[in-house]
Amino acid sequence: MGIKRDISHTVWSVRGNAVMDVVTRSLEPLIAALRAAGYTVVGPTVKDRAIRLTEISSAAELPDGTGDVQEPGNYRLTERDDGMVFGYAASPDSAKRFTQPPRQTLIRSRGQVIEEVEPEAPRIALLGLRACDLAAIAVQDRVFLGGRHPDPAYRRRREALFLIAVNCAVPGGTCFCVSMGTGPKATAGFDLALTELAAPHRFLIETGSERGARIVAAIPHQAATGDDVAAADEVSRTAAGRMGRTVDTEGVQEWLPAAHDHPRWDDVASRCLACTNCTMACPTCFCSTVEDVTDLSGDVAERSERWDSCFTLDFSEVGGSPVRGSQRGRYRQWLTHKFATWYDQFGTSGCVGCGRCITWCPTGIDVTEELSAIRYGTEGPSCIR
Amino acid sequence: MDARQTGRRPRLAVWKFASCDGCQLTLLDCEDELLSIAAEMEIAYFLEASSAPGPGPYDLSLVEGSITTPEDAERIRHVRRVSRRLVTIGACATAGGIQALRDFADVREFTSVVYARPEYIATLERSTPISANVPVDFELRGCPIDKRQLLEVITAFLADRRPVVPGHSVCVECKARGNVCVLVAHGTPCLGPVTQAGCGALCPAYNRGCYGCFGPAETTNSGALNAKLRALGMSDPDLVRVYRTFNATEEPFRRASEEAEGDA
Ligand code: SF4
Ligand code: SF4
Ligand code: SF4
Ligand code: SF4
Numbered sequence: 001m002g003i004k005r006d007i008s009h010t011v012w013s014v015r016g017n018a019v020m021d022v023v024t025r026s027l028e029p030l031i032a033a034l035r036a037a038g039y040t041v042v043g044p045t046v047k048d049r050a051i052r053l054t055e056i057s058s059a060a061e062l063p064d065g066t067g068d069v070q071e072p073g074n075y076r077l078t079e080r081d082d083g084m085v086f087g088y089a090a091s092p093d094s095a096k097r098f099t100q101p102p103r104q105t106l107i108r109s110r111g112q113v114i115e116e117v118e119p120e121a122p123r124i125a126l127l128g129l130r131a132c133d134l135a136a137i138a139v140q141d142r143v144f145l146g147g148r149h150p151d152p153a154y155r156r157r158r159e160a161l162f163l164i165a166v167n168c169a170v171p172g173g174t175c176f177c178v179s180m181g182t183g184p185k186a187t188a189g190f191d192l193a194l195t196e197l198a199a200p201h202r203f204l205i206e207t208g209s210e211r212g213a214r215i216v217a218a219i220p221h222q223a224a225t226g227d228d229v230a231a232a233d234e235v236s237r238t239a240a241g242r243m244g245r246t247v248d249t250e251g252v253q254e255w256l257p258a259a260h261d262h263p264r265w266d267d268v269a270s271r272c273l274a275c276t277n278c279t280m281a282c283p284t285c286f287c288s289t290v291e292d293v294t295d296l297s298g299d300v301a302e303r304s305e306r307w308d309s310c311f312t313l314d315f316s317e318v319g320g321s322p323v324r325g326s327q328r329g330r331y332r333q334w335l336t337h338k339f340a341t342w343y344d345q346f347g348t349s350g351c352v353g354c355g356r357c358i359t360w361c362p363t364g365i366d367v368t369e370e371l372s373a374i375r376y377g378t379e380g381p382s383c384i385r
Numbered sequence: 386m387d388a389r390q391t392g393r394r395p396r397l398a399v400w401k402f403a404s405c406d407g408c409q410l411t412l413l414d415c416e417d418e419l420l421s422i423a424a425e426m427e428i429a430y431f432l433e434a435s436s437a438p439g440p441g442p443y444d445l446s447l448v449e450g451s452i453t454t455p456e457d458a459e460r461i462r463h464v465r466r467v468s469r470r471l472v473t474i475g476a477c478a479t480a481g482g483i484q485a486l487r488d489f490a491d492v493r494e495f496t497s498v499v500y501a502r503p504e505y506i507a508t509l510e511r512s513t514p515i516s517a518n519v520p521v522d523f524e525l526r527g528c529p530i531d532k533r534q535l536l537e538v539i540t541a542f543l544a545d546r547r548p549v550v551p552g553h554s555v556c557v558e559c560k561a562r563g564n565v566c567v568l569v570a571h572g573t574p575c576l577g578p579v580t581q582a583g584c585g586a587l588c589p590a591y592n593r594g595c596y597g598c599f600g601p602a603e604t605t606n607s608g609a610l611n612a613k614l615r616a617l618g619m620s621d622p623d624l625v626r627v628y629r630t631f632n633a634t635e636e637p638f639r640r641a642s643e644e645a646e647g648d649a
Contacts, residue, residue: 075570076570270606296418296539327604359569
């Protein structure tokens with residue numbers, strides 16, 4: 001049931017198996033090498049009481065000594081004293097903001113002349129992506145680059161991204177990547193993949209592409225020993241045993257769409273705000289809308305694309321009224337598409353098990369709980385934890 | 386659009402009823418765009434900007450404020466008669482404003498407490514939105530309104546198209562802006578999930594909860610939000626107060642406050 005990871009249309013996904021894993025002590029040279037190679041480095045840092053992905057210029061900005069606690073509808077930072085830098089689970093930010101910006105201009109016309117709008121494709125190195133994030137990028141690749149109408153702007157942005165995964169050591173309370181077959185260890189789709197190791201503090205680096213190998217060659221490193229590799233395997237094995245949640249998706253393509261009239265949809269609708277946070281936070285949700293505006297003089301017209309969500313009324317508006325007017329219908333659409341009909345459309349699940357929709361839902365609606373209630377029933381209604 | 390086709394600049398009027406002037410000021414705040422507006426429209430009546438009012442009729446009237454006196458109830462009918470399009474701007478005009486809190490109390494009691502000679506005060510029992518008095522072509526929400534949205538409404542009027550003013554929640558803009566959700570990450574009460582977007586998620590961008598100044602979103606589930614807000618420690622009187630501010634009499638917020646009051 002896992003995400004199929006070979007992306008034939010991306011040049012860098014071919015794994016350089018001949019390249020040996022290496023070990024490095026500090027990430028400072030890595031960040032410097034990436035910057036020297038012309039990348040803006042975007043990595044985890046503590047901001048507004050969360051671990052955000054923002055531009056960093058030094059390893060000192062990484063969230064050393066900070067962890068997180070995640071549960072349905074709740075996120076809090078914690079202090080750690082183990083000297084680990086990546087001791088937290090999924091950040092509220094995924095790669096989506098970089099692969100699919102929240103707003104982009106598509107075309108502009110001045111008078112009668114249509115102007116090409118050059119899509120922005122900044123060279124960005126994303127440091128600290130999790131296995132689920134890589135799986136989500138693979139899902140988005142299929143959406144935007146698969147099929148008969150690949151999106152050239154997406155391709156440009158995607159090719160300008162240098163992806164550095166960090167294998168999860170402490171999954172969060174809402175994580176279920178093991179159930180979705182996407183983690184916790186990153187196995188493909190990265191330029192570099194790090195595993196943070198303790199005593200002594202060091203990072204095992206796996207190389208996933210030629211440009212990844214060029215960066216590794218530019219930083220101080222030693223060949224990894226058998227002990228280093230064993231220690232890294234142990235990190236991923238331990239993490240796999242610490243999933244906050246599980247979900248049984250066996251046969252989901254059949255039983256979920258068939259549950260169209262299940263009473264659980266009314267129950268979840270009573271808790272759902274239709275606020276869109278789940279879809280906005282989800283790293284694979286790709287829906288957008290287009291907006292056309294003019295300027296005051298009427299000479300310049302612009303069409304832009306922005307993030308939209310199946311939870312808004314405009315989203316399904318046809319002929320002046322929404323096709324899915326009820327909260328029940330909109331939640332059902334979301335969950336059914338994400339876990340079941342996504343297979344019909346794109347050949348994979350739309351969910352990679354990152355848990356963001358659970359953590360960032362203000363009322364703590366939990367997809368794993370909803371799926372299990374629909375499949376197996378439940379004792380009494382669930383409530384906010 | 387007809388005025389443009391005839392080569393005549395459309396005539397703009399800005400009217401004030403019971404309000405604080407903040408929304409009209411938003412128009413003056415359009416410093417960079419004000420000259421463009423003046424190039425496209427004749428600013429015929431705008432007492433806040435010029436004391437030389439031009440006579441009607443007007444192609445576009447922007448109306449700020451709510452109806453709270455018998456005189457204003459008459460005056461708004463006149464404004465409607467002399468306006469081809471009438472757009473209300475701000476929570477007072479679209480929802481009755483903060484002065485609609487009188488709807489939940491006895492206005493005579495207020496006047497007797499506040500004024501030395503209450504018998505001089507002619508006021509209505511309730512503060513009503515403009516749309517409760519005359520037909521309105523478009524309502525622009527906010528306390529105050531958002532400058533970009535005001536420009537969009539004026540621009541859309543000039544192009545004779547539907548303004549791009551979505552009715553979804555503040556959360557949509559909040560996530561697009563890249564804010565950390567203060568409700569989930571800080572435990573700060575936030576009305577964003579039930580409030581209409583338009584401000585660009587201003588308050589959460591400064592780590593404050595939204596207090597609902599744009600009024601109810603296209604759909605609301607305040608029962609579910611209230612459960613969360615109670616879990617964060619808000620009391621029922623607190624809940625009544627957060628919904629009874631600038632948009633207190635908008636039906637979804639009225640129901641939300643009454644639900645909290647009922648449980649009190
Ligand atoms: S549906 Fe939820 S858990 Fe699955 S990928 Fe989206 S945000 Fe993550
Ligand atoms: S499931 Fe949660 S996050 Fe998603 S729309 Fe409903 S209340 Fe908002
Ligand atoms: S901070 Fe408020 S407006 Fe922003 S996403 Fe959270 S609940 Fe919505
Ligand atoms: S976040 Fe809420 S209170 Fe703040 S400006 Fe926007 S609508 Fe008003």
